[in-house]
Amino acid sequence: MSDWIDVGPLEAIKKRGARVIKTPFGCVALFRTGEDAVYALDNACPHKAGPLAEGIVHGKTVTCPLHNWVISLETGQAQGADAGNVATYPARIEAGRILLDGSFLEKRTAA
Amino acid sequence: MKKNLVVIGAGMASGRVLEHLFETDPEAYDVTLFNAEPRGNYNRIMLSPVLSGDKSYDDIVTHDDDWYAENNVTCRFGEHVVGIDRERKVVTGQNGDVAYDKLLIATGSAPFIIPVPGKDLHGVITYRDLDDTNAMIDAAAIPDQKAVVIGGGLLGLEAAAGLASRGMDVTVLHLMGHLMERQLDEAAGYLLRRALEDKGITVKCRASTSAILGNDKVEAVLLEDKEVIPADLVVMAVGIRPETRLATDAALEVERGITVNDAMQTSDPDILSVGECVEHNGQLCGLVAPLYDQAKIVAKTLLDEKAAYQPREVSTKLKVTGCDLFSAGDFAVGETREDIVFRDPARGVYRRLVIEDNKLVGAVFYGDTSDSNWFFGLIRDHEDISEMRDTLIFGPAFQGGTPLDPMAAVAALPDDAEICGCNGISKGTIVAAIQNGATDLAAVKAVTKASASCGTCTGLVEQVLGVTLGDDFIVPADKGICGCTDLSHEDVRRLIKSRELKSMPAVWQELGWKTPDGCHVCRPALNYYLLADWPLEYSDDPQSRFINERKHANIQKDGTFSVVPRMWGGITTPDELRAIADAADKFNVPTVKVTGGQRIDLLGVSGEDLPEIWADLNQAGLVSGHAYSKGLRTVKTCVGTDHCRFGTQDSTGLGVKLEKALWGSWTPHKVKLGVSGCPRNCAEATCKDLGVICVDSGYQVSVGGAAGMEVKETEALAQVPSEEEAIDLSIAFVQLYRENAKYLDRPYKWLAKVGLKWVIEQIVDDLENRKELVKRFEISQSVYRHDPWADHVKTEAESYKPIATLTLEAAE
Ligand code: SRM
Ligand SMILES: Cc1cc2nc3c(=O)[nH]c(=O)nc-3n(C[C@H](O)[C@H](O)[C@H](O)COP(=O)(O)OP(=O)(O)OC[C@H]3O[C@@H](n4cnc5c(N)ncnc54)[C@H](O)[C@@H]3O)c2cc1C
Numbered sequence: 001m002s003d004w005i006d007v008g009p010l011e012a013i014k015k016r017g018a019r020v021i022k023t024p025f026g027c028v029a030l031f032r033t034g035e036d037a038v039y040a041l042d043n044a045c046p047h048k049a050g051p052l053a054e055g056i057v058h059g060k061t062v063t064c065p066l067h068n069w070v071i072s073l074e075t076g077q078a079q080g081a082d083a084g085n086v087a088t089y090p091a092r093i094e095a096g097r098i099l100l101d102g103s104f105l106e107k108r109t110a111a
Numbered sequence: 112m113k114k115n116l117v118v119i120g121a122g123m124a125s126g127r128v129l130e131h132l133f134e135t136d137p138e139a140y141d142v143t144l145f146n147a148e149p150r151g152n153y154n155r156i157m158l159s160p161v162l163s164g165d166k167s168y169d170d171i172v173t174h175d176d177d178w179y180a181e182n183n184v185t186c187r188f189g190e191h192v193v194g195i196d197r198e199r200k201v202v203t204g205q206n207g208d209v210a211y212d213k214l215l216i217a218t219g220s221a222p223f224i225i226p227v228p229g230k231d232l233h234g235v236i237t238y239r240d241l242d243d244t245n246a247m248i249d250a251a252a253i254p255d256q257k258a259v260v261i262g263g264g265l266l267g268l269e270a271a272a273g274l275a276s277r278g279m280d281v282t283v284l285h286l287m288g289h290l291m292e293r294q295l296d297e298a299a300g301y302l303l304r305r306a307l308e309d310k311g312i313t314v315k316c317r318a319s320t321s322a323i324l325g326n327d328k329v330e331a332v333l334l335e336d337k338e339v340i341p342a343d344l345v346v347m348a349v350g351i352r353p354e355t356r357l358a359t360d361a362a363l364e365v366e367r368g369i370t371v372n373d374a375m376q377t378s379d380p381d382i383l384s385v386g387e388c389v390e391h392n393g394q395l396c397g398l399v400a401p402l403y404d405q406a407k408i409v410a411k412t413l414l415d416e417k418a419a420y421q422p423r424e425v426s427t428k429l430k431v432t433g434c435d436l437f438s439a440g441d442f443a444v445g446e447t448r449e450d451i452v453f454r455d456p457a458r459g460v461y462r463r464l465v466i467e468d469n470k471l472v473g474a475v476f477y478g479d480t481s482d483s484n485w486f487f488g489l490i491r492d493h494e495d496i497s498e499m500r501d502t503l504i505f506g507p508a509f510q511g512g513t514p515l516d517p518m519a520a521v522a523a524l525p526d527d528a529e530i531c532g533c534n535g536i537s538k539g540t541i542v543a544a545i546q547n548g549a550t551d552l553a554a555v556k557a558v559t560k561a562s563a564s565c566g567t568c569t570g571l572v573e574q575v576l577g578v579t580l581g582d583d584f585i586v587p588a589d590k591g592i593c594g595c596t597d598l599s600h601e602d603v604r605r606l607i608k609s610r611e612l613k614s615m616p617a618v619w620q621e622l623g624w625k626t627p628d629g630c631h632v633c634r635p636a637l638n639y640y641l642l643a644d645w646p647l648e649y650s651d652d653p654q655s656r657f658i659n660e661r662k663h664a665n666i667q668k669d670g671t672f673s674v675v676p677r678m679w680g681g682i683t684t685p686d687e688l689r690a691i692a693d694a695a696d697k698f699n700v701p702t703v704k705v706t707g708g709q710r711i712d713l714l715g716v717s718g719e720d721l722p723e724i725w726a727d728l729n730q731a732g733l734v735s736g737h738a739y740s741k742g743l744r745t746v747k748t749c750v751g752t753d754h755c756r757f758g759t760q761d762s763t764g765l766g767v768k769l770e771k772a773l774w775g776s777w778t779p780h781k782v783k784l785g786v787s788g789c790p791r792n793c794a795e796a797t798c799k800d801l802g803v804i805c806v807d808s809g810y811q812v813s814v815g816g817a818a819g820m821e822v823k824e825t826e827a828l829a830q831v832p833s834e835e836e837a838i839d840l841s842i843a844f845v846q847l848y849r850e851n852a853k854y855l856d857r858p859y860k861w862l863a864k865v866g867l868k869w870v871i872e873q874i875v876d877d878l879e880n881r882k883e884l885v886k887r888f889e890i891s892q893s894v895y896r897h898d899p900w901a902d903h904v905k906t907e908a909e910s911y912k913p914i915a916t917l918t919l920e921a922a923e
């Protein structure tokens with residue numbers, strides 16, 4: 001069962017940009033692509049925990065600001081030769097608002 | 112006995128309802144039709160051809176007087192309905208009441224008027240009906256008139272094109288970053304803009320209107336950035352609002368539009384509604400296709416037949432000659448969606464398909480829309496496209512056949528096929544050159560000039576080489592900037608200038624980028640090239656910058672940032688030091704360090720605190736040191752004549768002047784300067800990108816030093832007698848580097864490619880050129896020489912904070 005939390009309007013995030021959501025268990029990075037899709041991922045690169053929200057967003061990927069790993073926003077998988085995985089959480093847009101699946105918080109507690 | 116049907120609004124939707132009704136059962140109702148406009152039903156969407164002069168009003172009338180007479184419709188045109196009494200079942204028009212058994216509200220929508228001062232001035236109009244159209248035609252009949260159209264959507268652009276074709280000088284103002292952003296992605300929006308500009312229309316995006324100026328009639332439009340655009344006519348086409356006032360007054364259920372169920376009934380079952388004024392399942396509509404579907408359902412419901420309205424996919428085309436665009440379905444990217452992009456820069460063609468679960472869900476086309484109906488069918492029918500996926504983008508003609516091999520396509524070209532458009536070189540000429548011994552690209556270029564101008568045909572020329580020489584020719588390995596393009600940095604820089612590409616989507620489209628929006632390698636480079644070449648036209652894109660340049664601080668390994676204020680030429684004051692100390696205390700800065708560049712670094716500041724710490728530092732007059740930028744870093748100085756017993760000139764003063772002239776400018780890589788007061792060189796000027804050594808007779812300027820991964824001594828550029836000339840020469844050097852170097856080449860690397868001799872010719876020998884370079888640098892600095900924090904503290908502070916803070920309770 002999902003219960004969706006409204007985290008803010010789409011315009012609060014720039015096209016090809018990101019903002020973080022603070023949670024009791026660390027930050028989640030919320031991305032907006034050039035085509036206005038939103039994705040939520042842990043804000044920590046699988047390499048050395050670089051803050052992904054500060055990366056450059058291109059297509060459906062983000063490049064980590066610390067050492068340029070490229071992470072898929074859809075799957076959380078590192079691309080190319082790099083191996084690693086970040087947790088992703090369901091997010092969507094409805095009527096111009098960004099909604100985040102609330103049950104993810106519980107998953108984070110469990111993890 | 113016949114029942115009474117009263118219809119409010121004789122527009123496109125109610126017109127259809129009446130047609131269906133009379134066809135099925137002409138005896139069912141006596142119809143009274145109100146219309147606020149003093150005329151009956153006409154084809155509103157054809158107002159644009161009327162505006163452009165391709166059609167007349169008579170051509171677009173759908174129901175004339177005879178039609179209304181034949182069907183016994185009581186017409187009350189030119190009469191507003193002012194009230195509905197649901198208890199008595201009576202409608203009140205300006206000229207009296209009419210009783211109804213069934214009522215149909217079809218009031219359409221009203222143009223949205225932005226609430227700015229001057230909106231009521233004479234000469235400000237909207238674009239909705241025949242009267243508006245005639246007002247525009249009249250305005251355009253006066254010679255030398257200027258029009259401003261506010262709104263770069265479908266309506267605004269059709270108005271703009273119509274006015275321009277009637278000879279008006281037209282400017283379109285659009286709030287968003289690209290035209291028709293609801294229907295088009297950036298690439299198609301760019302192509303559309305280019306086509307409109309070719310028609311002489313000026314397009315300004317990100318333009319926010321703050322007032323319309325004039326005494327008794329409109330004279331100009333004032334933008335938020337204070338630009339004033341003269342105007343004799345202002346057309347507001349910023350959107351529409353469902354016309355729901357009557358329904359609201361009658362206490363019917365209204366959200367954004369009048370709420371209707373599947374049978375098109377409002378919350379009162381005897382009152383139906385149709386068209387742009389209704390809201391069905393949370394959706395409004397603004398195009399005629401869904402209204403026509405609604406109209407069928409209304410007719411059935413009125414005749415007590417069961418029927419349910421189902422919303423359908425819509426597609427958009429723009430009715431402007433020469434602007435072939437098509438957009439349908441949903442082209443936003445989603446978790447499970449994939450894109451197929453096809454660009455043909457030479458023909459100005461762009462196609463993008465969005466695929467989900469093996470089905471086509473959206474499409475955006477520009478330039479070639481010939482197959483759009485076929486694609487629209489695939490979207491509407493949710494067809495499985497997995498079989499034809501590889502060739503889908505080429506359209507129906509390619510389905511079922513074998514995919515085209517590009518080499519085979521080149522082999523099949525006739526000898527007179529043009530390969531190089533710039534120089535008019537045919538395939539035959541190139542083949543002949545190859546057979547005469549020009550067996551690589553450089554040789555072909557030298558002999559025939561093919562690919563020597565804009566360079567976009569380079570790939571084709573290489574393919575001709577491949578076809579002609581067979582295995583003897585190896586198509587050169589990838590020398591592209593990154594996986595998004597095969598073009599090199601140098602190619603791209605040259606093409607941006609020669610083809611006047613002034614936006615990121617322009618580059619992606621014209622140079623055939625293979626990805627929708629580039630990557631972390633090409634975007635920062637493109638952003639730099641564009642802002643360096645078009646300082647006034649291009650607006651910097653922070654999202655294409657590395658985080659340090661986006662947040663104006665250096666990111667650290669733990670995700671915190673460092674803060675380095677400028678200390679001009681290494682000079683500071685007790686007040687500045689106090690402000691830095693106070694900031695370090697207030698924000699618990701863990702490390703305060705003196706850098707190798709003669710200034711102070713506050714390390715370990717959290718990203719969220721950046722706007723606040725900078726607000727404090729700005730207050731004390733400190734500005735960003737750009738310690739993170741591909742731009743001017745530091746100008747290191749020694750104490751010079753002010754204090755030193757050997758000093759020959761004011762090295763500190765010159766350093767400060769140079770830093771004040773150059774700061775804020777963006778460069779291909781970082782730029783560091785040093786100014787020493789005598790050849791003892793305490794400021795290490797001879798290992799900087801540009802160094803000045805002061806001597807008795809003047810200033811020795813040298814360039815191309817480094818002391819990082821490679822250590823390099825500078826080489827002499829020139830000795831000049833005056834401080835002023837030393838400054839001009841330094842600026843000219845930086846500008847020459849800005850205009851020509853590859854992104855991420857430090858000056859010494861760039862010098863190794865172009866040669867110091869060439870640089871000396873450009874800026875030491877050619878004084879005119881030196882002056883021009885300085886002038887161009889100043890133009891760029893008029894945009895970029897300012898403290899980023901002054902803006903960020905004011906307008907961007909919010910974006911440094913989390914978008915939300917969730918507690919456990921929020922999840923429960
Ligand atoms: C802070 C400072 C060290 C210090 O504590 O003194 C420093 C710190 C960094 N330097 Fe440096 N450099 C600093 C002076 C120097 C100097 C000495 C100088 O400028 O006089 C050099 C050699 C001179 C030169 O540039 O030729 C220097 C050569 C480099 C290089 C190698 C550049 C090259 O072309 O070879 C890099 C890497 C790069 O830029 O790609 C670099 C990159 C860096 C970066 C920005 C690495 C990064 O990308 O994160 C460091 C940021 C640290 C941080 O977290 O804030 N730093 N760096 C100095 C800041 C000076 C300032 O006030 O702005
Ligand atoms: C210039 C232009 C170009 C367009 N191009 C296209 C296109 O290419 N493709 C497309 O699909 N759509 C296009 N549209 C949109 C299309 O015209 C509308 O979707 C359609 O006309 C809506 O039909 P409607 O019956 O709901 O409203 P309308 O056609 O607006 O009819 C409503 C009528 O109700 C009358 N009315 C309102 N209030 C009252 C009242 N209180 N009393 C009496 N009468 C009242 C109004 O005067 C009006 O005549 C275009 C629109 C314009 C203006």
Ligand code: SF4
Pocket residue numbers: 749750751755756757758759787788789790791792793794
């Ligand atoms: S540059 Fe020359 S004059 Fe200046 S401090 Fe050094 S040695 Fe002294």
Ligand code: FES
Pocket residue numbers: 045046047048049050064065066067068069
């Ligand atoms: S921490 Fe992300 S690439 Fe190293």
